[in-house]
Amino acid sequence: MDFLSLWVTLKLAIVTTIILLIIAAPLAYALAYLRFPGKSLFEALIYLPIALPPTVMGFYLIIAMGPHGFIGRAWGALTGGSLLFTFLGIAAASVLYSIPFAVQPMKAAFQKIDPRLLENASVLGLSRSAAFIRVVLPNSASGIVAAAILVFLHSIGAFGVLIMVGGSVPGVTKVASIAVYEAVEAMDYRTAGLMSLCFIPISYAFLLLVNRLNGDSKYGS
Amino acid sequence: MALDLRVRKRLHYFDMDLDLSCADGRMLVLIGPSGGGKTTLVRMLAGLSAPDEGRITFHGETWFDSDRGINVTPQKRRVGYVFQEFTLFPHLNLYENAAFAAVDKKEADQLLTLFGIGHLRRRKPHLVSGGERQRCALCQALARRPRMLLLDEPFSALDVGARRGLREELKSLKKVLDFPILYVTHDIGEALFLADEILPIVDGRIDREWIQRTIAREPATGNPARAAREPRLALAY
Numbered sequence: 542m543d544f545l546s547l548w549v550t551l552k553l554a555i556v557t558t559i560i561l562l563i564i565a566a567p568l569a570y571a572l573a574y575l576r577f578p579g580k581s582l583f584e585a586l587i588y589l590p591i592a593l594p595p596t597v598m599g600f601y602l603i604i605a606m607g608p609h610g611f612i613g614r615a616w617g618a619l620t621g622g623s624l625l626f627t628f629l630g631i632a633a634a635s636v637l638y639s640i641p642f643a644v645q646p647m648k649a650a651f652q653k654i655d656p657r658l659l660e661n662a663s664v665l666g667l668s669r670s671a672a673f674i675r676v677v678l679p680n681s682a683s684g685i686v687a688a689a690i691l692v693f694l695h696s697i698g699a700f701g702v703l704i705m706v707g708g709s710v711p712g713v714t715k716v717a718s719i720a721v722y723e724a725v726e727a728m729d730y731r732t733a734g735l736m737s738l739c740f741i742p743i744s745y746a747f748l749l750l751v752n753r754l755n756g757d758s759k760y761g762s
Numbered sequence: 763m764a765l766d767l768r769v770r771k772r773l774h775y776f777d778m779d780l781d782l783s784c785a786d787g788r789m790l791v792l793i794g795p796s797g798g799g800k801t802t803l804v805r806m807l808a809g810l811s812a813p814d815e816g817r818i819t820f821h822g823e824t825w826f827d828s829d830r831g832i833n834v835t836p837q838k839r840r841v842g843y844v845f846q847e848f849t850l851f852p853h854l855n856l857y858e859n860a861a862f863a864a865v866d867k868k869e870a871d872q873l874l875t876l877f878g879i880g881h882l883r884r885r886k887p888h889l890v891s892g893g894e895r896q897r898c899a900l901c902q903a904l905a906r907r908p909r910m911l912l913l914d915e916p917f918s919a920l921d922v923g924a925r926r927g928l929r930e931e932l933k934s935l936k937k938v939l940d941f942p943i944l945y946v947t948h949d950i951g952e953a954l955f956l957a958d959e960i961l962p963i964v965d966g967r968i969d970r971e972w973i974q975r976t977i978a979r980e981p982a983t984g985n986p987a988r989a990a991r992e993p994r995l996a997l998a999y
Contacts, residue, residue, distance in 0.1 A: 661849040663836040664808050665863035665906060679853040 565643035599705025650684020769816035778966030791957035809836035842903030864905035893924030
């Protein structure tokens with residue numbers, strides 16, 4: 542049993558979830574409520590990771606994060622280091638890879654809010670950002686929790702994009718899904734089986750929770 | 763006058779063209795058939811919708827002027843607005859709703875007591891009746907110390923008993939409010955009971971003969987069953 546890779550997986554899922562909750566909320570708000578030129582193009586771009594093969598996405602991330610890529614050069618100039626084969630690199634890749642799973646449920650939850658509540662908030666003197674914090678977020682709790690769970694699960698299961706960007710550095714970028722793959726390659730089916738078994742109850746329990754939240758919000762509205 | 767407006771707006775079925783004023787401490791009741799432009803007008807006053815052209819001034823302050831490109835945001839107009847539908851924030855209890863934009867939180871508490879819902883202050887909106895929710899909405903609007911109060915059929919979703927009680931409370935309250943109140947209804951009885959002035963609006967224009975025409979066409983007195991079906995004709999109030 543490779544506990545170190547389980548720990549890296551957990552750490553990655555937590556970091557990805559926290560970052561995405563912060564980034565995705567304003568993005569989902571913009572997609573739910575604002576009109577701006579190129580909105581549909583922007584929205585399609587956000588959902589692109591769902592449609593792309595993870596290895597294709599990983600390839601472009603290698604190019605962008607590499608020493609000649611725009612992200613890699615900027616990061617190198619700033620820190621003197623590289624993003625490839627680091628935890629930070631796989632965290633960035635995981636965030637980009639999971640972004641649709643955060644934005645979509647949040648956008649759906651924001652759109653469920655009665656627009657008259659927002660009108661009332663504006664008449665009561667709240668700015669758009671204050672209304673977002675005081676009205677939209679508290680009334681979208683189930684959608685936000687669902688987004689967090691989906692991102693967490695998606696990060697736990699990520700493989701292709703992570704192996705492309707991070708390789709398999711034990712304790713740094715080697716996550717559980719990569720450890721399972723390597724165990725199978727090494728014909729170590731016992732370790733692969735034990736590690737795989739860890740995923741099933743966790744994933745199932747979290748998905749049940751998402752379903753429960755969706756059901757609650759349906760009857761609560 | 764405290765409020766002066768002259769607005770035009772092209773709507774789906776007609777062109778709105780209105781010119782009206784309202785003084786401080788007066789209640790102007792906008793009456794007329796549904797879809798006549800009353801709510802649109804109130805939304806323009808709140809800043810939630812803009813006229814195509816015209817001018818809205820309040821105590822000399824320009825809120826909207828199409829010629830000068832002025833359109834003051836709802837946040838800066840400081841009006842109290844009670845919507846027809848329930849618009850209390852569902853995640854907050856009645857006190858938190860009333861105090862949502864209160865200048866002084868204690869006033870929110872006092873208003874809840876004044877409107878007889880002080881004992882429900884910890885309840886969420888979905889756990890109280892429609893009448894109690896609209897009372898709270900009034901508290902929420904008043905706690906902001908508005909410069910004008912807009913009431914868009916605030917009691918239309920309530921049963922007859924609750925409406926009657928709230929009308930009476932509003933009439934008493936009106937005596938101590940020193941700002942203009944615009945009240946939208948399609949109920950002539952309600953208008954006669956509450957108004958200092960009644961302004962019938964039909965198809966986006968002032969139509970002062972609308973009430974007489976409506977009463978003459980369908981007298982409600984003498985036929986209580988019909989009056990019950992047609993609340994706008996319930997003149998027996």
